[in-house]
């Protein structure tokens with residue numbers, strides 16, 4: 001009897017584990033949790049799916065809201081347009097938008113003219129789309145979180161907003177990073193590039209990971225502030241790291257290769 005109970009318990013446990021594993025597979029935001037700053041008014045959920053009644057918000061929130069999105073009353077600067085098979089960015093985005101959720105759609109390109117109208121943007125969440133590249137975002141001076149995990153990106157954009165704190169580009173097809181790509185991102189503390197196609201340089205091949213993308217040179221004040229760097233799932237190994245990487249990435253707390 002005791003044995004059978006145990007077996008049942010084990011099975012239940014296993015089912016729970018499998019269930020939570022599959023749930024996090026779909027929306028794991030690159031595998032590193034998000035720390036929410038409620039004092040800044042940051043929303044504490046990344047999706048309203050199966051959490052809140054969208055129709056209620058539409059009926060009761062006087063704020064203008066694109067038809068493809070949900071606008072919760074409690075986070076007036078957040079726009080939830082995730083999980084709805086959108087092929088394009090919604091238009092008429094309120095210019096007060098700070099948190100834009102577009103994950104799990106079918107978007108293959110961003111519209112720079114639509115984005116140009118929302119300059120207060122702080123988070124742009126684009127995981128699980130079909131993006132081949134990102135438009136120039138350098139005018140998004142408030143942008144601090146840019147997530148585009150699970151897309152079809154082939155390179156890291158060469159000009160990124162200077163205030164970026166987190167850049168999550170895991171599980172794309174990135175095979176090149178331009179020199180200095182991260183150099184001016186002094187607030188960047190988290191960079192996810194795992195599951196891409198980076199490899200250290202081989203002759204005639206551009207597929208490299210090069211410390212010069214973080215620091216072209218380093219000194220007492222010029223170094224990368226990146227603390228978490230994930231590079232596993234590329235064609236690289238720890239031995240291939242340039243010998244001088246520690247001078248540049250000197251505040252790194254964890255690195256995965």
Ligand SMILES: *[C@@H]1O[C@H](CO)[C@@H](O)[C@H](O)[C@H]1NC(C)=O
Nearest residue numbers: 085086087105106107108130
């Ligand atoms: C996504 O877009 C592609 C082409 O752009 C299309 O073939 C596919 O059916 C779309 N998928 C969904 C779920 O809408």
Ligand SMILES: *[C@@H]1O[C@H](CO)[C@@H](O)[C@H](O)[C@H]1NC(C)=O
Nearest residue numbers: 091092093113114115116117
């Ligand atoms: C941008 O904002 C201006 C002024 O509010 C508006 O006229 C224009 O249509 C907007 N552009 C887009 C692409 O939404």
Ligand SMILES: *[C@@H]1O[C@H](CO)[C@@H](O)[C@H](O)[C@H]1NC(C)=O
Nearest residue numbers: 112115116135136137138139
């Ligand atoms: C960025 O802003 C400048 C000045 O407002 C403008 O000239 C430029 O076209 C903008 N770039 C993009 C990509 O929106």
Ligand SMILES: *[C@@H]1O[C@H](CO)[C@@H](O)[C@H](O)[C@H]1NC(C)=O
Nearest residue numbers: 141142161162163164186187
């Ligand atoms: C970087 O962060 C600091 C402190 O939060 C802020 O004052 C500064 O403006 C940020 N840098 C950029 C380029 O946004």
Ligand SMILES: *[C@@H]1O[C@H](CO)[C@@H](O)[C@H](O)[C@H]1NC(C)=O
Nearest residue numbers: 179201208210211212213242
């Ligand atoms: C890294 O990039 C710099 C600047 O582009 C280049 O001079 C150097 O040869 C590269 N290092 C390797 C190991 O490819």
